Structure formats: C-alpha cells, structure tokens
Amino acid sequence: MKRSTKRRLRDGALYALFLGAVATLILVADWSKIRHNFFDGGVLKAIWPELVTEAAKNTVVYTAEAFIGGLALAFVLALMKLSPLKPYRWAATAYIEFFRGLPALIVIILFALGIPLAFNGKALPGGAIGAAVIALIAVSGAYMAETLRAGIQAVPRGQTEAAHSLGMSGTWTMLSVVLPQAVRIVIPPLTNEIVLLLKDTSLISVAGVGIGQAELTNFASDNVVINSSPTPLIAAAVCYLIITLPLTQLVAYLERRSQKAR
C-alpha cells in the first residue's frame, strides 16, 4: 500500500469514528424529553425580555466594573512589584498572595457582610452588591497583577536601554515604551480573566439580591423555581456564550494581528 493510501484510510476511519460518536449521541438522547425540559417555548417567552434587559445586562455591568477596577488595581500592584524599593515589593507580594489564595466566594461574603459587621455598620459603597463587585475587583486585581508583571518583564531589556540612551526618563520609558508593548503581550491572558470574571459574577448573589439586581445565573435559578422547568438555565447558558464567544474570537484576531506586526 502506498503511504498516501494508508493515510487516507486512517483519516477515513477517524472521520467514521467521529461521525459514529455524534450519531450515537443523537440517537441515544431522548429528544422529546430534552425539548420538553430544556427548550420549553412558553417558559422562554415568559422570561425572555427580563433575561436580556435585566439579567444579561447586570452580568455585563458587574463584569465590566470588576474588570476595569481590577485592571487599574493590577497596574498599581504590578508596578509596585517591580519597584526598586523593598517595602513596595513586599506589600504588593503580600496582597497578591493573599487574594490569589482565597476563593472569590469567601472574599465576597467578607467584603459584603463581614466589613459592616466589623466596622459597626460602615459598609463599602454601593450597598451589598457594590461591596461584592469591589470584592471581585480585589481578587481579579491580584490575578491580573501577576499577568501584567510577566508582560512587562517579557519586553526585551534592550528596549529600556535604548530609551534611556535617548535620554528618556524612567517613568516616561515605562509609559511610552514598555507598557504599550507589555499590554500587547498580555491581551490574551487578560481576556481569559474577563471570561473568568464573567462567570464569577454568579457568586455575587450570596451577598443578597435586591429587585432588579439579579445576574444571569441567579435570575435563571429563580426562574427554574418559578416555572418548574430547567429551560431558564439553558437560556442563561446561551447568554453567557453570546457574551464570551465574540470576546474570545476578538482576542484570537488581535493575537493574529500582533503576531504579524512583530
């Protein structure tokens, strides 16, 4: 047998295996039950407007707030970690290790309910939900700080040296030469962080959810109870994918572009 024939046979077998697996899955599944439980049109109609205008909107808002706040915090922490002054480095390291090591759920409970308890009713701004978002900022800031630091250190030393030799100051070199290149490097891992944050917003509800404050997961699990049907979970899952898929695709595009630019 020729080598190309062999390869064609092997590829054919692999295709057949794949199609067989898909077909088995489709044949074995109980489609009437799946449709009845997971794609109940009546339930979808009942939750449809609020699913988007309230739940999905809140999820996006909470994620955006947590990401922007976390990124700002991460910049400060990353620069502190690279600082030549020891106390700054120590403080940043301690902060990062502390918040990276805790589950977001515990941090949310401590920020939203523990702080008012410890400080005699003085709470973080924005009510319980605000405090929960700040908790996510604290956690995601710690993660992203490490990402940013790695990005900054990945910029070749020669860039800094060249800037210095042109007479640029340290701060200006960092802002105009190092950081722009570092950001390009860290965009893919930062997107990962957005996707993780998006899912972590489902933890916010532990702080107590007021009217109009529900995010996707909480909204869906409420409506599972109200309608006695798991359909809302599927609807929420689709919403999450509608938010994340374009994001990951955009990053894949940016990555390809930055590969070319180098």
Add this chain to the structure above:
Amino acid sequence: MTMKNALKAVALTSVLGLALAACGSSKDDNKSGSSSDLNLISSGTLTVCSDVPYPPFEDFDKSAPSGFKGFDVDVVSKIADALKVKLVIKDSDFDPLQSGLLLTTKKCDLGASAMTITDERKKHLLFSDGYYDSKQSLLVPADSSIKSIADLAGKKVGVQKGTTGETYTTEHAPDAKRIQFKDDGTMYLALKAGTIDAILQDLPVNLDHQNDPKEPGKFKVVETYNTDEEYGFAAAKDNTALIDAVNKALADMKADGTYQSIYDTYFAVK
C-alpha cells in the same frame, strides 16, 4: 402509559391492603406490609433528601446514628421504623428538591425539608398529609423602629429564595425592598451586619435567632402570620404507595402520642 397504569395498580392494591389491614384488629401490628411494595430506590431503605442545616427542622449531629437531628429527622425516623425500613438521610439543595428533580430522578424516595405544601409544588410532587402548621414571622433588631409588617415600606427585608416567606412579603409588604438570599446563614449574617433591616421567614427559624445564645436580647420576633399552610413530606408524583404508607404512619404517630412528644421537644411554649 402502561408503566403508569401498572404503578397505579400497585398503588391501588397497596391502598386496599392497608384499608383491609386497618379493618382488622387495631391493636395488632398492622403497619404497611413489606417494604417491597413501597417503590423504594433501594429496597429496605428509605432514602430521604433534606436541605441541611435548617434548625430546628434539620441539622447536623455527628453523635446521632443517621448523622442528623431535628424535628423532620425525628419524624421521618419514626416513619421509617413504622415502615420497617432503614433510614438514610442525604443533604441536598432545596431548589431541585422542591422542583421534584431529585425525586423523579430517583436520588431519594422522600423529601423532608420543612417544605410547605403549595399548589405550585403539587404539580410536580406528591405530598403527604401535613405534619406541621407553618407560620411566618418578622424578625428585627431589638432597637428597630419596625413594629409590624406595615412599617416595612422602603425597608430592606431579607427573604429566602423560592420560599413562602418571599411570597408572603411580595403579597403583604409590596413596598418593602426584598433582598433575596440563598440560605438563612448569610441572611442572618446580613441582619447582624445591618445590610438588611428585617427577616421575614418561617417562625421556628426566626425563634432560633431570637433565642440565639451568642446574641442575647439583640433580635426579636415582632409579628407572626398564619398562612393556613402546612409542611408536608414529598415523593415523586407517581409514588402513591409510599405516600399512603407515610400518611398511615403519621396518623398512627398522632394517635399514640409519639408525634406530640417529638413536637414538644422542639416547639414547646416556654
């Protein structure tokens, strides 16, 4: 369809059996025949799902043989005795329990989780006779200006998701700001922290907070509300045989005073 009919037939015969047994001597051991008639997921064992902890109805207790304690636990263990089966209690979430998911997928035979019998739940569950009259109540800090449900307008009221307390608040205090919590633990913490002004939920749980030995005199129940609702044990929609046997055991317990003595252990008026 035939499967359902078969089940119905089994259920019917067991009901008849029970009725006949009841006609016989009342003193004799006329419990429920053999446990194989009860459609149990594992023969000889009554598997009960409960959302633990929810004291005083269900709570962990390492020293107890089942690993759990509480009013529901005591009542179902007496029922298991009457049915002559072993009792296994599984800690589970309330949502899948009340939506019937855990029962239809045969994760457990019976739900015993301080669950109020409602028409909505009856669509997906088969309830036993009521075993406890549920009352709602309003818990506030002792120095609060809230004296009754009428004072709740604009105040933040903690409610547990999907509970009667939430429905009651929506209907009777529509101007209150409802804040939903997943469980009583974080909700009570929120009341202590002052992020909510009151808790509206089942009376026994609020009484527990009022009598919290760690916070003496800090919280009080200012109002209780009759809801004409009862707690019931729940089984899968088609498991009539089991519910009939449970009802029979409950009736016997109420008749011979066992129920009252369990009740007094937990809810005796002091």
